[in-house]
Amino acid sequence: MIDAVKLSGVRKGFGAVRAVDGLSLTIRPGQTVALLGPNGAGKSTTIGMLLGLSAPDSGTVELFGTTPARAVRAGKVGAMLQDAGFVPNATVREVIELARALYPMPLPTGQVLHTAGLAELADRRLDKLSGGEAQRARFAFALAGDPRLLLLDEPTAAMDVATRQAFWAAMRRYSAAGHTVLFATHYLEEADDYADRVVVIAHGKVIADGTGTDIKRMTGGRTVAFDLAGGGTAGLDLLPGVRAVEVRGDRARLRSDDSDATVAALVHSGRSFTNLEINSAGLEEAFLALTGA
Amino acid sequence: MAAYFMFELRRLVREPRLFIFTVFMPVISYVVFTGVGDMRGNTEGVTVAAALMVGLAGYGAVAGVLSVAGGVSTERTSGWLRQLRITPLRPVGVVAVKGVLATLTAIPPVVGVGIAGRLEHHVSLPLDRWILLVLVMWLGTIPFALLGLAIGYVLPPQLAQPATFLSFFSLSVLGGLLVPVEVFPRMLRYVAHALPTNRYAELGWAVAGGHLPTALGGTVLLGWTALFAALAAAAYRRSAATR
Numbered sequence: 001m002i003d004a005v006k007l008s009g010v011r012k013g014f015g016a017v018r019a020v021d022g023l024s025l026t027i028r029p030g031q032t033v034a035l036l037g038p039n040g041a042g043k044s045t046t047i048g049m050l051l052g053l054s055a056p057d058s059g060t061v062e063l064f065g066t067t068p069a070r071a072v073r074a075g076k077v078g079a080m081l082q083d084a085g086f087v088p089n090a091t092v093r094e095v096i097e098l099a100r101a102l103y104p105m106p107l108p109t110g111q112v113l114h115t116a117g118l119a120e121l122a123d124r125r126l127d128k129l130s131g132g133e134a135q136r137a138r139f140a141f142a143l144a145g146d147p148r149l150l151l152l153d154e155p156t157a158a159m160d161v162a163t164r165q166a167f168w169a170a171m172r173r174y175s176a177a178g179h180t181v182l183f184a185t186h187y188l189e190e191a192d193d194y195a196d197r198v199v200v201i202a203h204g205k206v207i208a209d210g211t212g213t214d215i216k217r218m219t220g221g222r223t224v225a226f227d228l229a230g231g232g233t234a235g236l237d238l239l240p241g242v243r244a245v246e247v248r249g250d251r252a253r254l255r256s257d258d259s260d261a262t263v264a265a266l267v268h269s270g271r272s273f274t275n276l277e278i279n280s281a282g283l284e285e286a287f288l289a290l291t292g293a
Numbered sequence: 294m295a296a297y298f299m300f301e302l303r304r305l306v307r308e309p310r311l312f313i314f315t316v317f318m319p320v321i322s323y324v325v326f327t328g329v330g331d332m333r334g335n336t337e338g339v340t341v342a343a344a345l346m347v348g349l350a351g352y353g354a355v356a357g358v359l360s361v362a363g364g365v366s367t368e369r370t371s372g373w374l375r376q377l378r379i380t381p382l383r384p385v386g387v388v389a390v391k392g393v394l395a396t397l398t399a400i401p402p403v404v405g406v407g408i409a410g411r412l413e414h415h416v417s418l419p420l421d422r423w424i425l426l427v428l429v430m431w432l433g434t435i436p437f438a439l440l441g442l443a444i445g446y447v448l449p450p451q452l453a454q455p456a457t458f459l460s461f462f463s464l465s466v467l468g469g470l471l472v473p474v475e476v477f478p479r480m481l482r483y484v485a486h487a488l489p490t491n492r493y494a495e496l497g498w499a500v501a502g503g504h505l506p507t508a509l510g511g512t513v514l515l516g517w518t519a520l521f522a523a524l525a526a527a528a529y530r531r532s533a534a535t536r
Contacts, residue, residue, distance in 0.1 A: 040376075051378075051379045052379075053378065055380070072378075072379055072380070072381065073381050073383075074381065075380075075381045077379065077404065078344040078379075079379045081372060081375060081376065081379070083375070084372040084373065084375055084376040085368075085371030085372045085373050085376075086371075086373060086376075087304060087373050088304070089303075089305075089307040089308055090300065090303065090304050094300060094303065095300075097296070097300075098296055098297060098300045099380065101296030101297075102296065102297070102380045102381050102382050103380070103381060104381075105419040111360075136346070139378065145381075229384060257447075
């Protein structure tokens with residue numbers, strides 16, 4: 001089977017900045033893949049190259065065994081870009097009808113409206129939509145042509161919680177029909193919840209690739225934080241499970257693979273501590289762990 | 294591409310500002326300008342009433358056609374053109390649709406001012422000459438559509454608007470669309486005759502007067518068309534490369 005996406009040794013720079021620095025990635029048809037990384041990791045640049053909007057400085061980019069430009073022309077790709085605006089003096093339905101007319105085998109209009117949760121907004125002017133509604137309209141525009149590959153660049157950025165959930169439900173319906181989806185996000189939870197596979201990138205390189213659970217395990221589980229209340233910091237790094245210790249003022253933050261064991265040992269050690277908190281590792285910590293900083 | 298054309302045409306028709314600037318204003322100006330002076334004289338080989346009719350029709354037409362600059366500039370920076378680029382629609386098709394639609398905005402002002410000329414000053418032409426007039430006043434806007442595309446693809450919206458207005462205003466006043474070139478000082482007359490607006494209106498005056506436009510006029514207009522086409526192509530390529 002031909003790979004849906006194949007990036008080999010791709011590099012792309014803007015002036016002195018290396019946005020993408022030797023990225024290789026293969027995605028089989030039918031997978032839902034999250035491209036996880038902090039701002040500036042190279043996610044949008046990668047998506048831009050996948051769509052043929054920019055060319056790599058070196059390396060190759062292929063979609064379904066052909067160039068991005070050809071795949072786009074053949075209607076195999078739909079995308080939701082971060083900075084894609086709409087035009088005034090047209091309605092949601094009209095812009096969806098336009099997208100349908102441009103692709104060889106579009107979905108029925110009613111289905112597109114339903115999937116994107118826009119049934120009640122079909123006759124609204126595009127310039128009268130709220131941020132979240134416009135984002136759903138962009139999703140509708142991207143999927144109207146029933147493309148085999150859907151690329152989404154931070155699709156939930158402007159959405160509130162309810163819209164976000166509705167969006168992901170819609171996405172699931174779409175990917176369940178055997179489509180390939182690649183979405184960029186900087187939320188570990190989003191990647192973990194909605195992707196079969198999570199590819200973590202930082203500084204333009206793939207630094208981890210696996211299921212959401214794999215990535216979470218690699219990122220050092222939890223953070224145990226407490227006020228030292230006058231006690232010293234000596235020996236904190238020797239507590240069971242602890243992988244890293246960070247002290248800011250009077251507050252210590254321990255990154256731990258096994259927070260239960262860490263806390264049990266902390267209590268038994270007889271140290272004084274107050275304001276104990278245990279949190280899942282945020283993405284920031286995750287990246288520090290993965291990049292070894 | 295037909296779907297995109299229809300989509301854009303609908304949007305164009307729904308833009309009220311365009312109608313005000315390209316039809317309402319030229320018609321009002323025509324009625325006012327020709328209401329005060331002596332309309333019996335001749336200029337540009339036709340009556341003053343007919344000459345001003347062609348001039349103001351051209352004025353509205355150029356205003357409408359150049360407005361493509363603002364649209365392209367806004368759509369480029371808002372990311373809409375990027376959105377279209379990732380569909381099967383050919384990028385060149387987008388430019389073509391924009392350009393053709395821009396020239397079509399020339400037709401309502403020509404019809405509007407034409408009706409005003411007919412009703413107000415009994416400017417009478419045989420029907421086939423009226424049709425030919427609309428046709429040349431439409432196709433003659435091709436260089437202005439190219440200029441509009443060039444501005445739209447090179448300048449951001451906050452600069453595209455003033456650049457469009459400046460081009461439109463200087464080209465139409467100096468080109469003799471509002472005031473006959475005859476009354477210009479001698480130096481300005483040379484300037485006027487070198488401008489595309491003047492040579493565009495000349496096509497209309499020729500049709501209204503029932504004679505052929507001058508070869509020099511045609512050459513000047515074609516020269517500007519080639520220049521604006523080169524500018525538009527360069528601007529388009531530049532914008533496609535940076536995005």
